[in-house]
Amino acid sequence: MKFNKDILKLDAARVTDQLCETIRRQIRDDLKKSGAVVGISGGIDSTVVSALCARALGPERVLGIMMPEQESSGESERLARELAAQFGFEAIKEDITGGLAGLGCYEKRDEAIKQLFPEYDKTYKCKITIPENILTKDTFNFFHLMIQKPGGEPKTKRMTPGVYAQVVAASNLKQRLRMTTLYYHAEKRNWAVAGTGNKDEHMQGFFVKYGDGGADFKPIAHLYKIQVYQLAEYLGVPKDIISRIPTTDTYSAGSTQEEFFFGLDFFRMDMLWHAMETNVPAAETAAVLGLSVQEVEHGYAHIARKIRATEPLRMQPLEINLGA
């Protein structure tokens, strides 16, 4: 089919049926489990995954777990409860603040931030951002740290490698503790843990290895983000979840996924990516998306570089086989 603006439109009813059939088969035949545990954040991906699981397995075989911590948005819990009520599965809350504090998550992160901003203290909010528009320049990914005191002006600096690595390593404790919590509840019931990452997150490495990347099955890891939205519409997901701007829910200043990681709105990201994967010439993609050829080439290069650079995140632990 010729590349066009509707090329990623799904037959949502057919795809939903296929996904539900596959989830049933994977849970029963491959994983030998009898239900699914899903971490629910009130975001679009975990919403679609939990709705699919409820439809595939029956809502009584699905448990949604909200796992807020002291820096989470309160909105997440409200939306997660709304979701559970709509699709009829049980939802529980596990506050992970105490666990994170015990692991030194906040302390270790703040220690790194103070290397860049000595004035930083607990009253500040912070977030990590990347270059704003990946299409205008063929730029490398690098990271800024923004801090802001309540009522104050934001301050931003490019992160040094040591600061970046420590802030990310400390913040990743959040996703890893959430994974541990999900497995506690799954093992207690002999159920499986559902992964909620979409194709954008999975292939471009926007997940924490053994954190939100740690799961038994990943039912939407092959779907572009804009296709996840189409399924959400079909499944009848509440409008305030669909219209919510995707966030990381990791940094206290409220970082959107676009500013933290993708650097581009999802429609253009996914269309560019699909065009690149199917070898559509840059000129043809540019004409369909209303971009210049150079912008498309920058987009192709950026996506390809990200997939390549994040390959180790998707690897299974490497084993050594020296033969008999």
Next chain:
Amino acid sequence: MEFNTEKARNEIRKFIVDSYLLGDESIKFTDSDSFMRRGIIDSMGILELTAFLEQQFSITVADSEMLPTNLDSVENLIGFIKSKSGS
């Protein structure tokens, strides 16, 4: 002081070999090889490389200069440092 291209090349190559190739000098890469395409450096590596340039060559790398054309090969790095050093 005149920019010493050969000295810069050796320092850059030593940094790359020590930091990303476990010090193994038998792994060959040319001055024009892309670090990213060869899988030598990832995005974290670019941050480390930038910090190295700033320290070793006493230059400041602006955000707008974080480009493959400046940073993604030994050749590009030498050209970039030269232009920053005013030689």
